[in-house]
Amino acid sequence: MNSELSRRNGRSDRAGRRRYWTDTARDILLYIIILIFFLPVLWVILTSMRPNVEINTRPPVWIPSQLDFDSYKILLGMPTPEGAFALGTQIPFGSYVRNSAAIAVVSTALSLVLGGLAGYTFARFRFRAKNVIFLSMMLGRAVPGVALSLPLFVLFARLGLSDKLLGMIAAYTALNIPFTAWLMDSFFRAIPEELSEAAIIDGCSRWGALIRVDLPLALPGVAASGIFAFLTCWNEFALASVITRTPASRTFPPGLYEFTGSFVTDWRGMTAMSVLMLIPSVIFVALVQRQLVQGLASGAVKG
Amino acid sequence: METSALTRPSGEIRAGQAGTAEGRLLPLALLLPGIAVLLAVIAFPMLYSLYLSLTNYTLTNARNFHFVGLNQYITLFKDPIFWQAFGRTVLFMTLAVNLEFLIGLGIAQLMAKAIRGRGALRTIMMMPMMFAPILIGFMYKWVFNSEVGLANNILYTLTGRAQIIPWLIQVPLGFISLLIAEVWMSTPFMVIILEAGILSLPTEPFEAAEVDGASGWQKFRMLTLPMIMPFVYTAMAIRSLDLARVYDVIRIMTDGGPGNRTEMIWTYVYRLSFTGHNYALGSAMSYVTVAISFLFTWYLFRNVIKSRWEGRE
Numbered sequence: 001m002n003s004e005l006s007r008r009n010g011r012s013d014r015a016g017r018r019r020y021w022t023d024t025a026r027d028i029l030l031y032i033i034i035l036i037f038f039l040p041v042l043w044v045i046l047t048s049m050r051p052n053v054e055i056n057t058r059p060p061v062w063i064p065s066q067l068d069f070d071s072y073k074i075l076l077g078m079p080t081p082e083g084a085f086a087l088g089t090q091i092p093f094g095s096y097v098r099n100s101a102a103i104a105v106v107s108t109a110l111s112l113v114l115g116g117l118a119g120y121t122f123a124r125f126r127f128r129a130k131n132v133i134f135l136s137m138m139l140g141r142a143v144p145g146v147a148l149s150l151p152l153f154v155l156f157a158r159l160g161l162s163d164k165l166l167g168m169i170a171a172y173t174a175l176n177i178p179f180t181a182w183l184m185d186s187f188f189r190a191i192p193e194e195l196s197e198a199a200i201i202d203g204c205s206r207w208g209a210l211i212r213v214d215l216p217l218a219l220p221g222v223a224a225s226g227i228f229a230f231l232t233c234w235n236e237f238a239l240a241s242v243i244t245r246t247p248a249s250r251t252f253p254p255g256l257y258e259f260t261g262s263f264v265t266d267w268r269g270m271t272a273m274s275v276l277m278l279i280p281s282v283i284f285v286a287l288v289q290r291q292l293v294q295g296l297a298s299g300a301v302k303g
Numbered sequence: 304m305e306t307s308a309l310t311r312p313s314g315e316i317r318a319g320q321a322g323t324a325e326g327r328l329l330p331l332a333l334l335l336p337g338i339a340v341l342l343a344v345i346a347f348p349m350l351y352s353l354y355l356s357l358t359n360y361t362l363t364n365a366r367n368f369h370f371v372g373l374n375q376y377i378t379l380f381k382d383p384i385f386w387q388a389f390g391r392t393v394l395f396m397t398l399a400v401n402l403e404f405l406i407g408l409g410i411a412q413l414m415a416k417a418i419r420g421r422g423a424l425r426t427i428m429m430m431p432m433m434f435a436p437i438l439i440g441f442m443y444k445w446v447f448n449s450e451v452g453l454a455n456n457i458l459y460t461l462t463g464r465a466q467i468i469p470w471l472i473q474v475p476l477g478f479i480s481l482l483i484a485e486v487w488m489s490t491p492f493m494v495i496i497l498e499a500g501i502l503s504l505p506t507e508p509f510e511a512a513e514v515d516g517a518s519g520w521q522k523f524r525m526l527t528l529p530m531i532m533p534f535v536y537t538a539m540a541i542r543s544l545d546l547a548r549v550y551d552v553i554r555i556m557t558d559g560g561p562g563n564r565t566e567m568i569w570t571y572v573y574r575l576s577f578t579g580h581n582y583a584l585g586s587a588m589s590y591v592t593v594a595i596s597f598l599f600t601w602y603l604f605r606n607v608i609k610s611r612w613e614g615r616e
Contacts, residue, residue, distance in 0.1 A: 041434075055451075060460060127331070133334065135600070142544055177341055235433075
């Protein structure tokens with residue numbers, strides 16, 4: 001009996017140890033793959049901080065000999081050493097921050113409300129032509145910015161919306177509604193209808209049930225839709241390059257273009273602005289990545 | 304917002320069952336704001352461009368244009384570059400979606416089982432999604448620069464000899480460079496959706512398989528893969544739609560060049576409409592492509608819808 005027990009223990013010990021090593025090996029493999037994916041990002045970050053002479057060299061300089069934040073100082077309007085080469089000096093970084101932030105925040109919020117309402121309706125109501133309406137909405141995602149940019153520009157010019165924040169907000173809200181509606185529909189459908197029905201029986205209004213019962217449960221969905229919508233607004237180029245003409249409404253992505261001159265490209269300035277641009281996205285993703293994946297996993301994508 | 308239907312007590316909360324005029328109108332009222340925005344910002348401009356595609360409108364002749372019927376479409380169908388761009392885009396889509404799926408599935412499988420630092424890994428993994436596509440274009444244009452690019456520099460460091468491979472200029476290499484950039488940019492999206500799929504799986508079948516002595520590959524092939532198919536399907540549908548619009552990265556990296564060698568549909572539309580000023584022809588091309596995209600969307604989403612609401616209606 002005793003020997004039997006110890007033998008079994010020994011076996012499970014060995015299996016446990018083997019499992020530990022295979023798990024560790026798998027983690028290491030994952031780290032290596034992620035590192036390969038991360039290399040270009042690292043290259044961008046290093047380039048933004050290295051002395052200019054090390055950027056276009058052969059043989060390559062991998063590790064910067066010293067850190068040099070001139071490009072950041074130029075963008076942020078801080079005093080820089082005389083003669084620091086940069087196209088960044090002419091770039092109205094402050095107004096890009098303002099425009100991009102205003103457009104991304106307002107239009108993400110709007111598309112969450114409008115797309116969320118649509119998703120809720122698709123999930124909870126039966127009505128005629130539902131499939132046709134749903135499909136037509138999805139078609140909105142199939143229209144590329146290039147095809148939309150000129151007619152939208154003409155329309156906005158007539159309405160006095162071209163080169164205005166309001167125009168960009170309207171455009172991006174429309175771009176984001178279909179996907180938001182789709183995701184929110186999935187998330188609302190994953191919540192048992194009985195919960196809100198019970199709340200209504202207990203005297204909640206339908207509106208109250210939506211706000212107090214369904215919405216808190218669908219929060220991972222709001223996070224997931226929110227991050228996709230935000231990233232679209234923050235990074236979109238094709239429409240922004242046609243509709244935003246001046247610093248009055250220009251956002252970061254067309255702004256990046258200004259680092260390319262006719263003969264030179266200010267790589268360091270461009271990468272510095274990109275790194276600054278990346279900060280809000282990284283914070284946002286780091287905060288909601290868990291909800292994002294768990295939300296998608298909790299039956300939301302199925303079907 | 305203060306319609307009485309919203310505050311109506313129990314019993315009639317299912318609008319479909321209620322059958323009253325109010326009950327039928329409520330869902331439409333809730334959908335209306337979203338639909339209104341889509342109609343104003345997407346449908347209406349697209350109808351305008353449909354109209355322009357039937358005229359001889361050009362950017363330099365924006366006032367005196369007249370109706371020319373289907374002439375632009377006929378010109379387009381006779382244009383060999385259009386057909387090449389079209390074929391190249393389809394090839395690009397097919398290769399990209401499948402590569403992204405295979406790599407994404409591999410990473411998702413590892414990620415779902417990772418023990419240490421999953422949150423941080425996921426955040427790093429999602430970095431390409433956070434980059435503006437235009438920045439990815441600039442970045443990869445530089446990576447594949449023949450003089451000082453990262454790709455040639457890595458070869459230089461590894462082989463000790465200067466390598467001047469014209470990545471973006473030679474015929475298959477240009478296409479491959481674009482493909483690498485695209486796969487790098489979009490694999491994370493696949494990883495997120497597929498990892499969610501793997502995490503959603505119940506543990507019991509896997510425990511049972513373990514008892515039966517199934518190998519890791521068998522478990523993956525017989526259990527994981529069939530059970531995450533809805534996620535695979537969703538991820539591929541979304542990626543295909545996005546790839547059909549592929550533009551920013553290619554515009555910056557090669558802009559379809561040199562000499563149309565890497566021309567895709569949307570870079571060609573841009574060239575015709577804006578660089579060549581022939582906006583009407585560009586619109587015609589947009590329309591042909593968007594129509595095909597619509598058919599494709601309809602096909603993909605019909606299946607999504609089928610599995611989605613049928614159980615209820």
